[in-house]
Amino acid sequence: MDKREKVELILEQMRLCLAKQDYIRTQIISKKINTKFFDDDGTSDLKLKYYRLMMEVDQHEGSYLATCKHYRAVLNTSSIMSDPTERQAAAQAVVLYLILATHDNEQVDLTHRVLQDKVLEEIPMYKKLLKLFTTPELIKWSGLCELYEKQLKATPVFSGDEQAEKRWNDLKSRVVEHNIRVMARYYTRVRLTRAAELLDLSPAETEERLSQMVVNKSVRAKTDRPSGVVHFEQAKDPGDVLNEWASDLSQLMKLVNKTTHLINKEECVHKLQPAHA
Template structure:
């Protein structure tokens, strides 16, 4: 099938089509539907052979519409198939016919009839780039029906067939909306790997346009759901920061409060790293935290090099946090996050101890952390493995050593630095003594 733009029209049948259409419509209304269709088909052949795109498009649209108005849904499917397979059928005409037939879907008398027409139209549009947008919309309708029927897996599979990012006829907003629907269905299907792959097709630069705020919020809420499946708290915090920075959220106090609470919750839940440490200080500097004093105080505990008592944390923050979706007491996820928060408190305390002590007895360490020796060793080992702190445990002596050994080069560098510092101090002292002697001599002469 050649591109319609490359075809040269031999003759225009506009006048003949204008004359025939009212006649055919009257014939169909009077019960002579087949006669009307036959006359239209006769003229359609002539317009198609003459490459009259506009006239052919009008005829195909009227043909399927007359079948629909007659209430014969089987005939609609038959004629859509028949007309699309005509030899040398024009692309624009097929597109117009498919577009017309799609308007019938909302008026289908039953779901079964609607599905039959969707299947027919999807078969007609398969592999045809000039109706790729229509096929995408039909596929989305089909996925919605399957989801409503409770078959989420089938809905996700159907929608996953299309690579809309390659469709040139769809605008950027519609493509993004379609991809977000693919992500949502994959998450509902619990296919988190595929959801992550599909999410990379979305260009976040597109969300800088203020008119795309709704899509931006949908995307980042989906990404939060994906991140929390793997307990990727730091990613969840960063996604909520994107939500928080959205103008529509900033303008609504209830929304920005919720987003900021989630940011604080997930940044303190995230494992310690350079990125996490930088992010927690950025969050702590937000002026709006003043309106959330409890969360500001919680952040202050984690950004101050002081020990925290878990019992005190529970006493001050437990009741409030357990009512939030993040730490809700009645959900398995909330229970696990409270356990993770306890772990982060312990890890913070261990980092603080490692900064203030080079050596400490295991017994004293258990007292500071309010843990058993086995628990202290477990958490300390985890931090050593992650290279957050350096520590060695001497079990027979009951000593924990936090001072990392230095190799010869490091010791020499340290000694050299100390000698330089000493020499500078001696030189400065000598200069001051000489200055005082000179002042004393001048005073004595005077």
């Protein structure tokens, strides 16, 4: 049995497991396939089948970043790149799942790489949408809906299955999280009522979202509930922390030296007093 037949057999096993909704077994079986096998141009049909099966698994798990990567792999397939309709549909999915992914270093890095992709020039609306999440400015949810809701809800990402509504709610969550990060960048403190106004949320919802982001270490903040004020703290660069510590230590040693000198001086003066007496 050659490699192609083996991969076809594994893909069929994955398909059958998905038909039984056995997602864990599907993931285990998928690890038997080395994706480098798909580098050969003659395997594009198997490559597309593999990544579409993996999309189904990760969409069920809610792994948006993994799903985005699968769509990128599909987009980089010659048969997809040669078809403008398929190419643009895949690029749209890449952008949308990337926006839905939780903000972290990997997501930020992938966002900047995707923005440099020339395919996005063919879908300017989606490129503009993605840029909103890289710009340190507040995104008004009502304004975003006015501009993009109709087009977004026509895509397979936000329509067509039971998870579509959840994804739409997750998109709103990503907007709120982006806005909180922007607030943390520009504010040292802000009233909870004002933060709620900026986020289009109630004060209770604002406090809950803020608490979640603090727990996830996305922002550094403390809420003074009696006064209703949120205090933001800027994350410090490790180098700056070390320099600050070194500076504080230097100041401490100067104080110790000065204090020692003054003590010695007082002792000398005290010893000389009886002699003069």
